[in-house]
Amino acid sequence: MTEFHYSVDADGVAIITWDVPGKSMNVFSFEGQAExxxxxxxxxxxxxxxxxxxxxxxxxxxxxxxxxxxAELREAAGDSPAQGIFDGITAMHTLLRKIERAxxxxxxxxxxxxxxxxxxxxxxxxxLELPLACHRIFAADNARAQIGLPEIKVGIFPGAGGTTRxxxxxxxxxxxxxxxxxxxxxxxxAKAAGVIDEVVPADQLMAAAKAWVLSxxxxxxxxxxxxxxxxxxxxxxxxxxxxxTFVGASVMVHANTxxxxxxxxxxxxxxxxxxxxxxxxxxxxxxxxxxxxxxxPSSSAMIRSLFVNKGALEKGANRxxxxxxTVKKVGVLGAGMMGAGIAYVSAVAGxxxxxxxxxxxxxxxxxxxxxxxxxxxxxxxxxxxxKKAKVLGQITTTTDYADLAGCDLIVEAVFEDPKVKADxxxxxxxxxxxxxxxxxxxxxxPITSLATASKRPExxxxxxxxxxxxxxxxxxxxxxxxxxxxxxxxxLDYVRQIRKTPIVVNDARFFYANRCIxxxxxxxxxxxxxxxxxxxxxxxxxxxxxPVGPLQLVDETSLDLGAKxxxxxxxxxxxxxxxxxxxxxxxxxxxxxxxxxxxKAGFFDYDDxxxxxxxxxxxxxxxxxxxxxELDEVKNRLMMAQVLEAVRALEEGVLEDxxxxxxxxxxxxxxxxxxGGPFGWLDIIGAKKAVEICDTLEAKYGKRFACPPxxxxxxxxxxxxxxxxxxxxx
Ligand code: NAD
Numbered sequence: 142m143t144e145f146h147y148s149v150d151a152d153g154v155a156i157i158t159w160d161v162p163g164k165s166m167n168v169f170s171f172e173g174q175a176e177x178x179x180x181x182x183x184x185x186x187x188x189x190x191x192x193x194x195x196x197x198x199x200x201x202x203x204x205x206x207x208x209x210x211x212a213e214l215r216e217a218a219g220d221s222p223a224q225g226i227f228d229g230i231t232a233m234h235t236l237l238r239k240i241e242r243a244x245x246x247x248x249x250x251x252x253x254x255x256x257x258x259x260x261x262x263x264x265x266x267x268x269l270e271l272p273l274a275c276h277r278i279f280a281a282d283n284a285r286a287q288i289g290l291p292e293i294k295v296g297i298f299p300g301a302g303g304t305t306r307x308x309x310x311x312x313x314x315x316x317x318x319x320x321x322x323x324x325x326x327x328x329x330x331a332k333a334a335g336v337i338d339e340v341v342p343a344d345q346l347m348a349a350a351k352a353w354v355l356s357x358x359x360x361x362x363x364x365x366x367x368x369x370x371x372x373x374x375x376x377x378x379x380x381x382x383x384x385x386t387f388v389g390a391s392v393m394v395h396a397n398t399x400x401x402x403x404x405x406x407x408x409x410x411x412x413x414x415x416x417x418x419x420x421x422x423x424x425x426x427x428x429x430x431x432x433x434x435x436x437x438p439s440s441s442a443m444i445r446s447l448f449v450n451k452g453a454l455e456k457g458a459n460r461x462x463x464x465x466x467t468v469k470k471v472g473v474l475g476a477g478m479m480g481a482g483i484a485y486v487s488a489v490a491g492x493x494x495x496x497x498x499x500x501x502x503x504x505x506x507x508x509x510x511x512x513x514x515x516x517x518x519x520x521x522x523x524x525x526x527x528k529k530a531k532v533l534g535q536i537t538t539t540t541d542y543a544d545l546a547g548c549d550l551i552v553e554a555v556f557e558d559p560k561v562k563a564d565x566x567x568x569x570x571x572x573x574x575x576x577x578x579x580x581x582x583x584x585x586x587p588i589t590s591l592a593t594a595s596k597r598p599e600x601x602x603x604x605x606x607x608x609x610x611x612x613x614x615x616x617x618x619x620x621x622x623x624x625x626x627x628x629x630x631x632x633l634d635y636v637r638q639i640r641k642t643p644i645v646v647n648d649a650r651f652f653y654a655n656r657c658i659x660x661x662x663x664x665x666x667x668x669x670x671x672x673x674x675x676x677x678x679x680x681x682x683x684x685x686x687x688p689v690g691p692l693q694l695v696d697e698t699s700l701d702l703g704a705k706x707x708x709x710x711x712x713x714x715x716x717x718x719x720x721x722x723x724x725x726x727x728x729x730x731x732x733x734x735x736x737x738x739x740x741k742a743g744f745f746d747y748d749d750x751x752x753x754x755x756x757x758x759x760x761x762x763x764x765x766x767x768x769x770x771e772l773d774e775v776k777n778r779l780m781m782a783q784v785l786e787a788v789r790a791l792e793e794g795v796l797e798d799x800x801x802x803x804x805x806x807x808x809x810x811x812x813x814x815x816x817g818g819p820f821g822w823l824d825i826i827g828a829k830k831a832v833e834i835c836d837t838l839e840a841k842y843g844k845r846f847a848c849p850p851x852x853x854x855x856x857x858x859x860x861x862x863x864x865x866x867x868x869x870x871x
Contacts, residue, residue, distance in 0.1 A: 205266025442817025476507025665691025
């Protein structure tokens with residue numbers, strides 16, 4: 142055996158120890174499943190074995206299913222994969238049901254062998270579904286351990302019985318946050334929620350589990366659903382208490398997902414239908430919904446972008462082959478909103494930080510941002526005074542460039558002004574080591590031109606964070622014309638240290654993310670100015686799966702910033718500037734003092750606390766609302782405004798890798814995660830259909846919707862972005 146090890150102790154307890162070689166955390170594979178199956182058979186067949194404890198040799202129990210395997214299973218199952226996947230998942234259910242029944246007589250429910258799960262730490266996904274099939278779950282009292290079923294976050298749902306077992310165990314209401322939101326808990330909270338049975342000190346984990354196995358009685362092994370007359374807590378869908386729960390859950394799912402996430406709906410259906418039939422049939426229903434979810438292009442697109450490719454990028458898929466560039470000391474120039482966040486995430490990662498601003502008050506204010514976050518964490522029980530002291534101890538504030546001596550990386554976040562940036566570049570380079578890499582966090586200025594202020598342009602790069610830095614997961618790394626491989630490696634190693642996800646792009650106006658976001662916001666404002674009802678504009682975006690509509694988004698990012706960017710862009714582009722129609726709206730709003738949330742007036746009205754009260758009716762006095770706008774066309778315009786920019790970025794070589802385009806879009810601006818990103822979306826609808834949409838929109842609205850040649854060519858050849866071969870998606 143390689144993944145599950147089997148031994149029997151002196152008391153006759155079989156210990157099955159999960160220990161996948163070469164991995165820091167166990168993940169479930171089909172090879173492992175066969176080994177576990179064989180081990181269970183052996184234990185049940187051996188008269189000398191009184192019971193079983195399933196545990197792990199690692200400090201966690203398991204991280205879940207290897208989603209790469211699930212993706213491979215789907216690919217391997219050929220042209221009609223449903224049966225293949227169904228059979229594979231059914232085999233898993235059969236094994237877990239065998240553990241649950243543990244050899245007992247199906248009629249008398251007697252004679253089974255007790256099987257306990259002993260979790261030393263984190264147990265996620267199948268790593269919890271397996272324990273849920275055991276008769277009792279013990280967990281070590283490890284506050285950092287996470288216990289939960291997070292599948293929904295990557296577009297699937299627990300399909301190895303976890304959905305059915307948890308819903309039947311806790312009732313639909315209590316199981317809802319765990320299943321529909323993928324909420325994980327530490328062991329104490331998981332016990333309080335009824336997910337696991339016992340929390341014991343880590344050094345007593347195995348002893349407690351074994352003691353239970355040796356003392357368990359026949360009735361301790363029978364799951365409630367295998368007993369006659371079991372009533373699921375909270376009731377089934379057609380009971381008086383259950384009915385409102387399911388109606389409410391259905392409303393909640395639709396309110397949260399706007400109907401675009403197939404997994405949430407499938408999960409709910411599996412629970413709803415499953416609770417009306419016997420348990421074994423419920424498992425079969427769960428399997429069928431799981432298979433259909435897995436086969437939905439949305440699920441494979443989400444797994445691909447949010448799990449497989451996100452992981453690959455974080456592991457350095459596009460890192461140049463140069464030696465390790467781990468950052469030891471970073472100089473952060475400018476302690477404003479961005480610099481303060483950059484200092485915090487760096488210090489948390491254990492990197493020494495020098496935080497420099499033009500006054501010590503400004504630098505201290507930047508450091509105080511970290512204090513604020515750490516205090517909040519302590520208040521919520523998620524941090525300690527020691528951790529706070531350690532993180533703050535990593536940050537030195539200064540106004541003196543000499544303190545940057547010894548920094549191996551500089552991240553500059555001063556005002557967005559080329560002169561100011563050039564000045565600080567020269568001052569910093571005068572003191573930092575010759576080998577240091579210098580990065581700018583600029584959001585709009587070309588890296589190649591900023592690099593002209595540097596003595597070492599091959600060591601100059603863009604590291605573009607998103608706001609708020611501590612929450613946003615994406616970091617966009619920008620290569621200037623002269624940026625060398627070591628600078629790229631440094632930036633990637635730094636992003637890995639601070640546990641964010643990197644994409645690497647080439648230098649061009651607005652790089653990648655902002656290049657796509659701006660047309661989205663602009664298209665929203667164009668629609669509103671054409672008289673499309675404002676709620677319809679934002680709702681169309683929600684129906685596409687965007688977290689916020691463009692009008693709400695521009696209120697958050699502020700219209701004065703929009704005006705500033707528009708002016709600078711127009712100055713740079715001259716006659717090619719495409720957005721005069723939008724500027725009319727933006728400049729008028731700014732003249733009206735309607736900057737967005739920050740002035741408590743924008744496309745929305747706000748109360749004094751900054752809460753949105755509703756759309757501002759005054760807008761339609763100037764731009765009267767018209768009737769007859771078509772929702773599908775509004776959706777197509779908002780979608781294509783972004784997607785075509787992504788394709789152009791690829792055509793122009795700004796993007797070098799569609800994986801980065803997709804992962805960057807989801808993490809950078811919340812691009813419809815259900816679609817796997819702009820390229821994933823295009824693959825789902827098919828290039829042919831995309832061309833049709835472009836041609837229609839171009840005829841009506843002009844060349845901003847012109848189909849990029851790359852896409853037209855792919856449509857002609859029946860190609861997809863991710864498929865090597867033509868699989869006409871139309
Ligand atoms: P900010 O105005 O909040 O902070 C800028 C800080 O730089 C201020 O504390 C200022 O005192 C300091 N500063 C200015 N000139 C200086 C000098 N010569 N020497 C030392 N310190 C100096 O601005 P911000 O929003 O943090 O943006 C900083 C940079 O990050 C800009 O280039 C901006 O384009 C970029 N950026 C901003 C965002 C965002 O959402 N705000 C997102 C990505 C990138």
